[in-house]
Amino acid sequence: MKKKTWEKRIREACENAGTYRPFFDTIIATTAELLEKRDDVQEYYKKTGSLPLIEYTNKSGATNLVKNPALIMWDDLNKTALAYWRDLGLT
Numbered sequence: 001m002k003k004k005t006w007e008k009r010i011r012e013a014c015e016n017a018g019t020y021r022p023f024f025d026t027i028i029a030t031t032a033e034l035l036e037k038r039d040d041v042q043e044y045y046k047k048t049g050s051l052p053l054i055e056y057t058n059k060s061g062a063t064n065l066v067k068n069p070a071l072i073m074w075d076d077l078n079k080t081a082l083a084y085w086r087d088l089g090l091t
Contacts, residue, residue, distance in 0.1 A: 006032035019089030
């Protein structure tokens with residue numbers, strides 16, 4: 001979903017919860033941007049096979065299974081967005 005769509009949905013959620021204040025607009029925009037990036041990462045993860053573990057070859061040539069970096073990034077963006085949701089009174 002695009003940033004503007006997220007902004008609209010978040011603002012509506014705040015209004016429905018009775019927590020919206022005009023000074024939240026900056027936080028809403030930041031949250032919307034995070035969620036747009038999270039959606040982009042999720043789409044990339046799906047397009048690349050949705051593998052939770054991938055093979056990684058280190059400098060010494062050893063190959064190991066590691067957690068997919070896209071999955072790590074998705075989780076980090078989601079946790080950050082959740083913190084903003086709390087600030088907006090939506091959890």
